[in-house]
Amino acid sequence: MSTAVQSQDPHPAVEPSYLVSKRGLMSWLVTVDHKRLGLMYLASVMFFFLIAGILAIVLRTELFTPDQDFMSAQTYNQVFTLHGAIMVFLFIIPSVPAALGNFLLPLMLGAKDVAFPRLNLLSFYVYSVAAVFLIVAILTSGLDTGWTFYTPYSTSTGTAVITATAGVFIAGFSSILTGLNFVVTVHKMRAPGMNWNRMPLFVWAIYSTAVIQVLATPVLAITLLLLIVERSLGIGIFDPAMGGDPVLFQHFFWFYSHPAVYIMILPGFGIISEIITVHSRKHIFGYKAIALSSVAIAVISFVVWGHHLFVSGQSELAGVLFSFLTFAVGVPTAIKVFSWVATLYGGSIQYNTACWYGMAFLWTFTVGGLTGLPLSTLAIDVHLHDTYFVVAHFHYVMVGGTVVAFIGGLHHWWPKMTGRMFNETAGKWGCLLVFVGFNVTFMTQFFLGHQGMPRRYYAYLPEYQVMHQVSTIGSYILALGLLWTLIYLLHSLWKGDKAPSNPWGAVTLEWQTQSPPIEHNFHETPHIHGSPYDFPEIDKSAGALHH
Amino acid sequence: MLFSLLIAPAAAEAALPPSNPGTPPMSDSPWSLLPAASANAEALDTLYIFFWILCGVAFVGMIGVQAYFMWKYKKPAHGHAKTSPLTHNGKLEFIWSAIPTVFFVILFIWGEVEYMKQVTPPPDAMDVRVTGQKWSWTIEYPEVKGCSLTNDLYVPVGQPMRLTMTSVDVIHSFYLPAFRLKKDVVPGRYTVLWFEATKAGLYPLMCTEYCGDEHSSMVGRVHVVPQEEYQAVLAKACELKQGDAETAEDFGARVVTRGGCASCHTTDGTVKTGPSFKGLFGKTETLADGSTITVDENYIRESILEPNAKIVSGFSPQMPSFAGRFDDKQIAALIAYIKAQK
Numbered sequence: 001m002s003t004a005v006q007s008q009d010p011h012p013a014v015e016p017s018y019l020v021s022k023r024g025l026m027s028w029l030v031t032v033d034h035k036r037l038g039l040m041y042l043a044s045v046m047f048f049f050l051i052a053g054i055l056a057i058v059l060r061t062e063l064f065t066p067d068q069d070f071m072s073a074q075t076y077n078q079v080f081t082l083h084g085a086i087m088v089f090l091f092i093i094p095s096v097p098a099a100l101g102n103f104l105l106p107l108m109l110g111a112k113d114v115a116f117p118r119l120n121l122l123s124f125y126v127y128s129v130a131a132v133f134l135i136v137a138i139l140t141s142g143l144d145t146g147w148t149f150y151t152p153y154s155t156s157t158g159t160a161v162i163t164a165t166a167g168v169f170i171a172g173f174s175s176i177l178t179g180l181n182f183v184v185t186v187h188k189m190r191a192p193g194m195n196w197n198r199m200p201l202f203v204w205a206i207y208s209t210a211v212i213q214v215l216a217t218p219v220l221a222i223t224l225l226l227l228i229v230e231r232s233l234g235i236g237i238f239d240p241a242m243g244g245d246p247v248l249f250q251h252f253f254w255f256y257s258h259p260a261v262y263i264m265i266l267p268g269f270g271i272i273s274e275i276i277t278v279h280s281r282k283h284i285f286g287y288k289a290i291a292l293s294s295v296a297i298a299v300i301s302f303v304v305w306g307h308h309l310f311v312s313g314q315s316e317l318a319g320v321l322f323s324f325l326t327f328a329v330g331v332p333t334a335i336k337v338f339s340w341v342a343t344l345y346g347g348s349i350q351y352n353t354a355c356w357y358g359m360a361f362l363w364t365f366t367v368g369g370l371t372g373l374p375l376s377t378l379a380i381d382v383h384l385h386d387t388y389f390v391v392a393h394f395h396y397v398m399v400g401g402t403v404v405a406f407i408g409g410l411h412h413w414w415p416k417m418t419g420r421m422f423n424e425t426a427g428k429w430g431c432l433l434v435f436v437g438f439n440v441t442f443m444t445q446f447f448l449g450h451q452g453m454p455r456r457y458y459a460y461l462p463e464y465q466v467m468h469q470v471s472t473i474g475s476y477i478l479a480l481g482l483l484w485t486l487i488y489l490l491h492s493l494w495k496g497d498k499a500p501s502n503p504w505g506a507v508t509l510e511w512q513t514q515s516p517p518i519e520h521n522f523h524e525t526p527h528i529h530g531s532p533y534d535f536p537e538i539d540k541s542a543g544a545l546h547h
Numbered sequence: 548m549l550f551s552l553l554i555a556p557a558a559a560e561a562a563l564p565p566s567n568p569g570t571p572p573m574s575d576s577p578w579s580l581l582p583a584a585s586a587n588a589e590a591l592d593t594l595y596i597f598f599w600i601l602c603g604v605a606f607v608g609m610i611g612v613q614a615y616f617m618w619k620y621k622k623p624a625h626g627h628a629k630t631s632p633l634t635h636n637g638k639l640e641f642i643w644s645a646i647p648t649v650f651f652v653i654l655f656i657w658g659e660v661e662y663m664k665q666v667t668p669p670p671d672a673m674d675v676r677v678t679g680q681k682w683s684w685t686i687e688y689p690e691v692k693g694c695s696l697t698n699d700l701y702v703p704v705g706q707p708m709r710l711t712m713t714s715v716d717v718i719h720s721f722y723l724p725a726f727r728l729k730k731d732v733v734p735g736r737y738t739v740l741w742f743e744a745t746k747a748g749l750y751p752l753m754c755t756e757y758c759g760d761e762h763s764s765m766v767g768r769v770h771v772v773p774q775e776e777y778q779a780v781l782a783k784a785c786e787l788k789q790g791d792a793e794t795a796e797d798f799g800a801r802v803v804t805r806g807g808c809a810s811c812h813t814t815d816g817t818v819k820t821g822p823s824f825k826g827l828f829g830k831t832e833t834l835a836d837g838s839t840i841t842v843d844e845n846y847i848r849e850s851i852l853e854p855n856a857k858i859v860s861g862f863s864p865q866m867p868s869f870a871g872r873f874d875d876k877q878i879a880a881l882i883a884y885i886k887a888q889k
Contacts, residue, residue, distance in 0.1 A: 144760075158863065240734045331644060348621075
């Protein structure tokens with residue numbers, strides 16, 4: 001097998017990069033270049049990550065003592081709602097797919113752009129309009145329903161539910177359009193020679209994600225529309241006082257929002273597959289198992305929503321079936337984690353910042369995955385449901401999984417995106433602070449949860465105080481790590497060394513063009529002859545053993 | 548513990564939400580499980596410990612292998628080592644798919660069996676009605692005429708209890724950590740929760756479905772008492788009459804507890820969803836329409852029976868009416884109690 005790629009850039013830097021090929025504000029505002037849109041998404045999601053992160057610190061500070069401290073109950077309830085809603089709908093769902101996915105997908109496929117570049121620009125503006133709606137909701141009368149909008153609370157509270165749900169409804173369309181664009185791009189835009197077995201695993205992950213986005217998001221849109229109709233026209237759908245069924249809302253909501261959990265985590269899996277292979281100079285272990293387990297997770301994710309309703313009063317039979325199906329998701333997830341660890345075997349591991357994040361991910365995501373097991377176990381979930389155990393579990397998956405992978409990916413592709421190298425020592429300190437801070441914050445919350453501490457309390461029984469204080473201190477360390485990371489990354493834009501086209505020696509196509517890439521990505525269409533993980537260090541003479 | 552030194556014990560005591568006087572300590576150590584006060588709790592703890600051992604072994608095993616590989620296959624100082632061409636291994640992949648599957652099936656079946664016990668009340672269970680509202684629990688005993696308690700559930704040791712629950716406003720969730728049980732309390736339908744307490748004591752009861760401003764204050768107590776004392780304890784708890792040696796103010800304090808008033812009204816001046824009782828009597832307040840009113844006996848009485856008639860500016864109409872729940876003597880005592888909060 002020859003090396004994967006034949007289109008080593010023969011004329012380095014003869015053309016200006018996508019960053020400077022066109023100049024002026026308008027050239028950004030109406031750009032259809034997937035790379036510029038990726039950067040615009042990146043700036044937007046980072047802005048909302050910062051806002052929602054500050055809200056999280058405010059919450060943790062209020063929880064430092066059991067009593068009400070500096071926030072009223074109403075303020076606390078609005079702050080935790082906004083923390084959740086902004087993190088989920090404006091940060092984490094678009095984070096990897098819309099920011100890194102947009103930037104990388106066409107490059108990894110050897111294409112000039114996504115299939116529908118103008119639609120891509122439209123998605124960005126639809127997302128921006130959604131953000132405006134949510135901000136207006138916050139600035140007018142706030143929102144105090146929790147990010148889940150459970151009825152009949154959401155149909156009876158006085159806050160800006162209609163404005164906020166309209167924002168989420170609109171954000172959904174951005175998600176659908178991006179998903180559609182990616183599905184078509186993967187099917188139609190692959191470079192010659194790139195069959196399905198030669199796609200980088202990041203592409204597989206983004207592809208599985210896009211399929212869920214297209215299929216699940218319309219259900220959320222319909223659900224929120226029904227909620228708006230009930231609130232504004234008084235038609236009884238969910239409110240029992242008007243003949244509706246409040247639990248029906250939970251079924252509708254989680255029919256989207258459980259698959260949405262995989263919209264959030266699958267792209268993270270893709271990033272980890274790229275990071276671990278490149279930085280250990282190894283072919284991925286079990287390419288097919290990893291690729292197909294993404295698809296399996298995407299399919300099963302549609303039939304597990306009922307595990308959010310184990311104590312809602314849904315039928316016992318439904319509970320048993322959903323419990324079984326939820327365990328079924330655990331199998332492909334376990335396969336992925338084992339395969340990543342096995343990839344390290346016999347490697348030559350280079351410990352730079354991206355690799356550190358990859359190693360941290362294996363720890364945090366494994367904790368997140370394992371603590372999903374008691375929540376799938378019916379009888380135990382009855383105790384742990386809606387306690388801090390659940391809070392800790394989903395933060396281990398969403399932050400320990402997705403965000404750690406996202407930041408790792410950001411470091412891995414930073415030289416490609418910006419053309420600059422960041423300071424590796426600063427990066428490792430940042431990773432260490434994030435890892436320690438994160439574990440201190442959320443490991444504690446597992447213990448709080450099994451001791452019975454309920455979610456969404458602004459004041460709590462004093463027995464929980466010690467663990468709440470440890471958790472709050474952990475959140476400060478985490479915040480410090482993230483701020484530090486922001487600072488050295490921004491610093492690198494001005495002071496960083498110029499990045500070579502392929503600083504990590506990767507084989508995937510995005511590294512075979514200059515850093516940052518030219519507007520049309522490649523000077524000539526690349527041709528693919530082999531695996532995206534066929535590194536020159538691999539000792540082919542020892543190959544016969546393992547087939 | 549280090550961090551508990553940051554706040555003096557006396558301060559922690561004072562921080563106890565006033566709605567929960569007497570909520571017992573749940574556990575002295577953050578590492579131990581809650582008290583297990585029902586058969587269900589004991590059975591679940593066994594399953595839970597099995598889970599922790601299983602996951603502990605899996606986690607240590609996996610992270611151990613990862614750490615070993617990370618150390619063993621570190622890149623040499625210069626250049627790269629030749630790396631293994633391994634791409635897959637069908638046998639290994641089958642094994643590591645099959646082993647988790649087996650354990651998942653064990654956890655699933657074990658959890659399912661315990662769950663079916665949790666949701667199947669025995670035929671001799673004693674009935675209690677529970678009604679959730681913002682932000683208190685009303686608990687009624689069909690066999691005791693006119694008995695309606697707020698946030699206090701009395702149960703005898705060794706007697707299965709069946710709670711039939713509904714809500715009058717939004718969804719709440721009835722959570723008994725010491726029994727490892729919870730069930731959502733949904734408006735427009737009944738949900739059922741049953742348990743058999745095994746250990747006498749005082750245990751917390753909490754709302755675990757977010758229900759608005761004072762969700763955090765929807766905390767009550769479960770009193771588990773010996774069989775032989777149960778009838779007497781319940782009868783005493785249900786009775787709400789002024790004792791011979793009791794002042795109107797002290798009786799008023801009991802009325803406040805029975806009404807669950809502390810969820811929204813403090814006595815230390817802190818404003819929650821309703822005004823604080825401290826310094827309330829005699830105060831001149833501005834209503835939403837701009838007119839003013841003096842808080843006197845008549846205004847308090849009206850606010851108890853028709854809470855939404857005159858809302859003080861800055862508050863929202865959230866309070867339920869207590870017409871039919873409190874009689875004249877109880878209201879008079881309540882007014883005496885509020886007067887005394889200077």
